[in-house]
Structure formats: structure tokens, C-alpha cells
Amino acid sequence: MNTPRLSHSAALILKALSLGYCFGLDVMEVTGLPSGTVYPALRRLERDELVESRWEPEEEATAKQRPARRYYEVTREGKTAALAATQRYPLLAHLVPEKRS
Amino acid sequence: MSHQPPAPLPLFDRNLLCIVERVVPFAEREEWSRAWRAEFWHMHHRSRSHRIQTLSVVTDLSIGLIWDALWLRTDSWRRTLSGTATLCISSLLGLSLLSTLIALVLTGGWHSLSPYLSDHFNLSLLAAPLVVFVAFATASRRHIEQGSTNNRLYWIKRQLFFAVKISQVLLLAFLLSADLCQPIHTALPNTADFLQVLCFVIFALVGLRWALRDQEQRCKQCVQSLATPMRVGRPSHNLLEWNGTELNCKQGHGLLSVPEMETSWCQSSQWVDLDPSWEQAASV
Numbered sequence: 001m002n003t004p005r006l007s008h009s010a011a012l013i014l015k016a017l018s019l020g021y022c023f024g025l026d027v028m029e030v031t032g033l034p035s036g037t038v039y040p041a042l043r044r045l046e047r048d049e050l051v052e053s054r055w056e057p058e059e060e061a062t063a064k065q066r067p068a069r070r071y072y073e074v075t076r077e078g079k080t081a082a083l084a085a086t087q088r089y090p091l092l093a094h095l096v097p098e099k100r101s
Numbered sequence: 102m103s104h105q106p107p108a109p110l111p112l113f114d115r116n117l118l119c120i121v122e123r124v125v126p127f128a129e130r131e132e133w134s135r136a137w138r139a140e141f142w143h144m145h146h147r148s149r150s151h152r153i154q155t156l157s158v159v160t161d162l163s164i165g166l167i168w169d170a171l172w173l174r175t176d177s178w179r180r181t182l183s184g185t186a187t188l189c190i191s192s193l194l195g196l197s198l199l200s201t202l203i204a205l206v207l208t209g210g211w212h213s214l215s216p217y218l219s220d221h222f223n224l225s226l227l228a229a230p231l232v233v234f235v236a237f238a239t240a241s242r243r244h245i246e247q248g249s250t251n252n253r254l255y256w257i258k259r260q261l262f263f264a265v266k267i268s269q270v271l272l273l274a275f276l277l278s279a280d281l282c283q284p285i286h287t288a289l290p291n292t293a294d295f296l297q298v299l300c301f302v303i304f305a306l307v308g309l310r311w312a313l314r315d316q317e318q319r320c321k322q323c324v325q326s327l328a329t330p331m332r333v334g335r336p337s338h339n340l341l342e343w344n345g346t347e348l349n350c351k352q353g354h355g356l357l358s359v360p361e362m363e364t365s366w367c368q369s370s371q372w373v374d375l376d377p378s379w380e381q382a383a384s385v
Contacts, residue, residue, distance in 0.1 A: 023140075025140055025143055028161075028165075034164065034165070035161050035164060035165020035166070036168040039168060040169060043172050047176070067138060068135075069136075069140070070132075070135075
């Protein structure tokens with residue numbers, strides 16, 4: 001399968017997602033990219049099946065008295081693309097710190 | 102333990118969401134609105150805990166919200182219009198308008214452009230039938246065998262679209278040649294006139310070849326571009342069995358089989374109408 005060639009911003013977002021930042025706002029904060037870049041890029045990545053989105057369970061959110069959020073996960077193809085992007089842009093690995101649980 | 106509903110969003114955010122959600126396609130509106138309400142809610146609560154100024158974050162997130170809605174809208178248009186006859190004709194029309202605008206800018210106004218265009222239009226009009234004849238005669242167009250139904254209405258629709266497309270291509274070729282040659286017309290009028298005709302002929306030939314190829318690879322019913330080209334067979338089997346490419350209609354109307362090589366038993370491309378059940382499958 002051909003690995004899709006990603007733009008620098010898309011690669012940075014994919015890298016952030018693969019490191020455990022799974023919400024749009026988290027990705028914005030950790031990458032420093034404006035929201036006008038992050039959210040449409042997430043849509044494109046989802047359309048290209050590099051990421052998939054899910055809704056947080058409603059009960060979990062209600063228990064914490066907050067609305068359920070949509071979170072993103074990297075697919076198997078996305079992981080391959082993220083690896084290829086890190087090889088293409090070696091500095092990516094240093095730009096995004098791993099998420100502390 | 103009782104669970105309270107989350108606190109409502111500020112008035113500005115709610116109004117912004119209500120306004121922008123009209124841009125989002127109806128089918129995706131509810132989910133979009135839910136996702137953004139959650140993002141805004143978390144942004145406000147996170148900012149409060151981090152004690153940072155929310156104004157810049159709200160502004161940034163509002164821009165993201167608008168871009169996200171616009172992306173969904175344009176993506177929906179892309180999915181609806183991609184490969185349609187409407188998109189093809191409107192793209193050609195848009196390019197013609199752009200060429201006219203460039204010519205207007207180059208000449209400085211309609212008063213000086215109008216006589217120039219009318220002088221050269223007649224010359225191009227004379228050359229056009231010849232160019233069309235040469236394009237048709239030299240095109241490596243394969244005969245397409247109609248597999249089953251030969252609906253007269255579909256045939257009229259196809260020919261009408263083809264006629265409009267060819268007219269648009271010729272108009273565009275004329276306008277582009279005018280854009281290129283008009284700037285040198287004042288200094289070298291004879292050379293500019295000759296170049297204008299030459300450019301028109303070249304652009305028209307290239308455009309018409311594209312139009313013919315595009316017409317071949319469209320559905321014979323809905324005139325949409327055929328998609329998902331798939332190689333079938335092997336080159337080594339060329340003399341024994343089918344070897345070529347199959348293109349499908351996205352609506353499931355039919356498929357076009359294009360042989361890789363013309364053989365005595367398979368000289369032409371073949372259009373095969375599919376069973377109506379394929380249309381249901383395609384819509385899913």
C-alpha cells in the first residue's frame with residue numbers, strides 16, 4: 001500500500017495524535033498550530049482513514065459533569081503514515097513531547 | 102451521588118454556534134454542533150484552571166469553528182459535484198470568465214477590448230470548423246459498443262453536453278489566444294494576428310482532444326465521470342482472453358470495458374448497462 005505524503009502540519013498533528021493527545025484542543029495546545037489548521041486537518045486525516053473518531057461514553061462524561069467529547073485515534077494506516085512522516089521530517093520527534101498519563 | 106448537567110456556554114459562543122451551524126450540511130449538523138459545544142466548554146474550563154486569558158483562545162477557536170464548518174460544506178459540494186457534467190461546464194465557463202478578465206486588465210477596458218475581440222473572432226470562427234474536423238479525424242477514439250439499452254433520451258443528453266463542452270473549449274481557446282497576443286498587437290499587428298490564429302488552433306486542438314477523451318470516459322446515462330479504473334487480465338493473456346481496464350459509474354448505471362490492445366475479436370470498448378440493483382448498492 002502507498003503511504004500518503006503528508007504536509008508538515010498534517011504530519012505534526014498525526015504525530016501528536018500518535019503520542020496520545022486525542023482531543024482537538026489538546027492537539028492545538030501541544031503543536032501550537034491555530035485551530036483553523038488543526039480541525040480541518042483532522043477532518044482530512046479522518047477522510048483518508050489515517051485517524052478515526054469516537055465519542056467519549058456519555059455516562060463517563062455525565063459522571064464528571066461535563067459534555068462528552070469527540071476523540072481521535074490513529075489507525076494502523078495512520079501509524080505507518082506517522083512513521084513515514086517522522087522519517088521525512090526528523091525534527092517532528094522533538095517537536096511534540098509524549099503525553100504524561 | 103447526583104449528576105448535574107454541565108454548565109451552559111457563554112452567550113457569544115452559543116450565538117456563534119447557532120450562526121455557523123447553518124453552513125454545515127444538514128446531515129452532519131447535529132454531530133458538528135455537539136462536538137464544538139464540548140470543545141468550547143472544555144476550553145472555558147481549562148482556561149479558568151490555567152488562569153490564562155481566554156479572549157485569544159476564544160478568537161482562535163472561533164476561527165477554527167468557521168473553517169471546520171466551511172470544510173464540511175466544501176467537502177459536501179466536492180462529493181456531490183465531483184465528476185458531474187455541471188462541474189465540467191461551470192469550470193470551463195469560470196476559466197473563460199477569468200480569461201476575459203485578464204484580457205480586460207491587459208487592454209485597460211471594454212472599449213478597447215471589444216473591437217479587438219470582434220475583429221479576431223471572425224477569423225477564429227473560420228478556423229474553428231477545420232480544427233474540429235482535424236480533431237475528430239485524428240483522435241484515437243475507439244468505437245464504443247452499447248451493451249444493452251439504447252435510450253434515445255440518454256443519447257440526446259450526451260450529445261447536448263458534448264456540444265456545449267466543445268463550444269466552451271473553443272471559446273476558451275479563443276480567449277486564451279487573445280490574452281497571449283493582444284499585448285503585442287500594437288507593436289507588431291501582423292505578427293500578432295498570425296500568432297493569434299496559431300495559438301487558437303493549438304489550444305483548440307489540445308482542448309478538443311481532452312473533450313473527446315473526457316466524453317469517452319463518462320457514464321452513458323448520467324454523464325458523470327467514470328471512476329475506480331481497474332486492471333483486468335494480464336498482458337500475456339492478450340490473445341487468449343480479456344485484458345484491459347474497467348471503469349465504473351459511481352451511480353451504478355454501468356461499466357466501460359476498455360481493451361488494452363485492439364485485437365480482431367475485441368476491437369472496441371464496450372459499455373455494459375448494469376442491473377438496477379447496482380444503483381442501490383452504489384447509493385449505499
